[in-house]
Amino acid sequence: MINKFTVGVLLVGSSMCAEALADGELSYNVGFASEYFYRGVLQKVGSVSTGMDYTNKGFSAGVWTADVGDGLEVDGYFGYGIENDAGYSASIGFTGYYYTGEFDDTYKEINLNLGYKVLDVEHSFGQWDGFGDKQDYTYTALTVDLSKGFYGKYGRFDKDFDGEYFEAGYKTTFSDLDVGISTIFSSKELSDEGTDANPKASESLIFTIGKTF
Secondary structure (H helix, E strand, O other): OHHHHHHHHHHHHHHHHHHHOOOOEEEEEEEEEEEEEEOOEEEEEEEEEEEEEEEEOOEEEEEEEEEOOOOEEEEEEEEEEEEOOOOEEEEEEEEEEEEOOOOOOOEEEEEEEEEEOOEEEEEEEEEEOHHHOOEEEEEEEEEEEEEOOEEEEEEEEEEOOOEEEEEEEEEEEEOOEEEEEEEEEEOOOOOOEEOOOOEEOEEEEEEEEEEEO
16 A cells, blocks of 8 residues: 555655746754654664755655664655645655665655644554565654643554654754754653563653754
8 A cells, every 4th residue: 555655645746846846945954862762762872863855835855864873864755735824734745764774674654744733643654664574554643832842742653563652842942053852751662671571661861952054
């Protein structure tokens, strides 16, 4: 199923891209995380990242890369979104996660988002190459903007993947630097604590700093 949806989104994205490239905005970013977590899973302690984004009239595309210890994680993504004055928003996109080393294998996802004012719901369905043993999964998350930089997020995996996490944090801009602090509580399925035979839930405190040009 993911392959059919991927082809569809790629075709739609290609037609939108031809128009969008005529006039848009290009930005660059660099960042550092004391612990690089993604969807409740620890990737690396102390990780540097960099990326590039293009936006124009609802269309967006970009590439982002981070140090994961054994090589690099390189993400490519594009999508299209709309938003109205009443506070409603919606978007559809595709994301691919690729690795230069043996840290992990390729993930491909279709990403759907719906939002209303302070609430945002994401539902992604994807496929992991699994080093020759492909697996399907879904990821669902609810994010609440608590105002003044504070936010809360709950996310969970289903199908061939399992696990859930809760994240709460604060983000702000200081002297043109984007800084943040957050805490993440991960279920035992996503945690790196304990042993394979007896995994344990985990909690972490993370500091981030970055800049967009």
